[in-house]
Amino acid sequence: MSGSVLLDIYDRLLKRFGPQHWWPGQTTFEIIIGAILTQNTNWTNVEKAIARLKKARVLNPAALFKTDAAELAELIRPAGYYNIKAARIKHFLDWLYKNHQGQLDRLNNLPADTLRQQLLSVKGIGPETADSICLYAFEKPVFVVDAYTARILARHRLIAPDDGYEQIRLAFESSLPRDVQMYNEYHALLVRLGKEFCRPNPRCSGCPLEDLPHETAPPPW
DNA sequence: GACCAGGCACATC
DNA sequence: GATGTGCATGGT
Secondary structure (H helix, E strand, C coil): CCHHHHHHHHHHHHHHHCCCCCCCCCCHHHHHHHHHHCCCCCHHHHHHHHHHHHHCCCCCHHHHHHCCHHHHHHHCHHHCCHHHHHHHHHHHHHHHHHHHCCCHHHHHCCCHHHHHHHHHCCCCCCHHHHHHHHHHHCCCCCCCCCHHHHHHHHHCCCCCCCCCHHHHHHHHHHHCCCCHHHHHHHHHHHHHHHHHHCCCCCCCCCCCCCCCCCCCCCCCC
């Protein structure tokens, strides 16, 4: 794919929606936990769960490491899938303490590729969650692909319908400058666009990409 | 009441 | 290797 079309789309989205100020979290650890909690989940539900963790004063590695899974599950209940997500957070913390003495700083010192591979080895952290942590928690130049990204690009025939996560990620990383701030903003803008116009049942009227070639057919994309 | 949400692991074919 | 399913709350 030529990079110019991806740059054109980025310019349109930024002009239309403005900066999105992602990630909506204050600390590295909060961003990591948010990345796990938001798996297939509306962000407003994640906010409720984060607020409960803060109120319980456990939104830090040492405190959560000591919190048992059942108690953690109850705290994050509003985010949905709470039993699974509690286990995933526990897997991450077990890994962090076993391999990095519980120090997030040590992760920050790893090269992006190494950090990504290590995160992917944690059960419950898949490609999107790993990349979100790399980009938004540790400011590594890794492009985050999510369901909206794939749907938007497929609808505009910029990727094949059966392209996988890695293919889509590399499409962005190979044709855009390796720029953390741009990757940050671009992904956030694609989510914004997706929420407003590119749900499974699209509402193309008024979409900033409406004049580009696109499918209007319903699912799968 | 139906649809949808900033995925992932696992079973089955 | 592709495809299907469970996980769950809460907003529109």
